[in-house]
Amino acid sequence: MRAATTTRRGGIAALGASVALLLGACAGGLDPAASGIGGADVDPPAATVAPAPDVPGESAPGESAPAASGTALAALSGLPVKGRAPQTGYSRDQFGPAWADIDHNGCDTRNDVLARDLTRTVTDPGTHDCIVLSGVLADPYTGTRIDFLRGQATSTAVQIDHVVALSDAWQKGAQQLDGVARRQLANDPLNLLAVDGPTNSGKGDGDAATWLPPSKAFRCQYVARQVAVKQAYALWVTQAEHDAIAGILARCPDEPLPAGGPAPDVAPVDDQGDDPADDDAGAEPQEPFANCDAARAAGAAPVHRGDPGYSSRLDGDNDGTACE
Incomplete structure (x- = not known):
């Protein structure tokens, strides 16, 4: 309570001094701005910082410096x-x-x-x-x-x-x-x-x-x-x-932006999402292999999901690879 009382007294005293100065300036015909009252040199009220939005498991961050390039x-x-x-x-x-x-x-x-x-x-x-x-x-x-x-x-x-x-x-x-x-x-x-x-x-x-x-x-x-x-x-x-x-x-402003590797070599696809390379003559059979023996005989095993000849029927554990 003593510190708070002192603060309040100091504030009241400062306010009284400001009022007296302003009155004196006006009485003397002076420009209030020239005396530093109400002019650009007076500090504006402190801005109110809105609390950061809630993030699951996190507390609100403080203010941070501008983000650096590459972050x-x-x-x-x-x-x-x-x-x-x-x-x-x-x-x-x-x-x-x-x-x-x-x-x-x-x-x-x-x-x-x-x-x-x-x-x-x-x-x-x-x-x-x-x-x-x-x-x-x-x-x-x-x-x-x-x-x-x-x-x-x-x-x-x-x-x-x-x-x-x-x-x-x-x-x-x-x-x-x-x-x-x-x-x-x-x-x-x-x-x-x-x-x-x-x-x-x-x-x-x-x-x-x-x-x-x-x-x-x-x-x-x-x-x-x-x-x-x-x-x-x-x-x-x-x-x-x-x-x-x-x-x-805000808690790790220098966290770098992860870089991806080289773009995968993706062949163009048609409107149905099928790889047109699958239509080439002499390619592996388009119909699913009848069984894994047929896939192995064609030298295609293991057959991956999305590859010609793949069928979920041949992929017992449904991990995307058949006839392993």
Whole structure:
């Protein structure tokens, strides 16, 4: 109470002095501005800073310096802010076959990401070391270790997450992309992470305004990757999403914008999303192989989802690779 009383007395005294000065200036015919009263040299009232929007699991940030070039925060400022478009017309098929081998390295995208993100991997030599049989994941979403073992009952422990969910992308610009760009978005390593399966299932198609990784230590990297994907594919953000991302990046303003690798070698597709190269004479048969013996006899095994001759009937564990 003593400090508060002193402050109030000081303020009252200062106010009295200001009034006296103003009265004296007016009585003497002086310009109040020339005496420093009411002129440009008087400090304006302090601006009121609006509280930052709520971000799941985060507290409101303080003011920050302008974003530096090359940071996710700078890139965020360049993303269009619009409302969410209707989900009408969305289906997973709009983004091409799941885990297609769009880089033509002989391995489907799921196994490419597993090989990239897991350590101590063991691969199946019979698949040209494409199929990851086991490995260890340092899960970025939960900060835990997961021992991955391939199998019908165990593979789902590790899932490949689309950092920008395809449904979310569809509602924020992807429906305006052509089939080639959408297929690339669905298989772009920039937009893919191997993560804890149950946590990924809980995310659904949420954006940063509705879902963030439980591990706070990874949130800066997570939203930075979302910004990079949306920038690369000319997608937009909603106002709530923009504010949520900005709230996270305010705590790590120097978080770099992740760089994608070289653009995958994607062949043009027709209006139906089929690869026209499949129509070439002398190519592998267009109808699904009758069985895996036929696929092996044609030298096509393993057959990846999206490749000529693939059929889910031949893919017993539904991992995108048949006749392994």
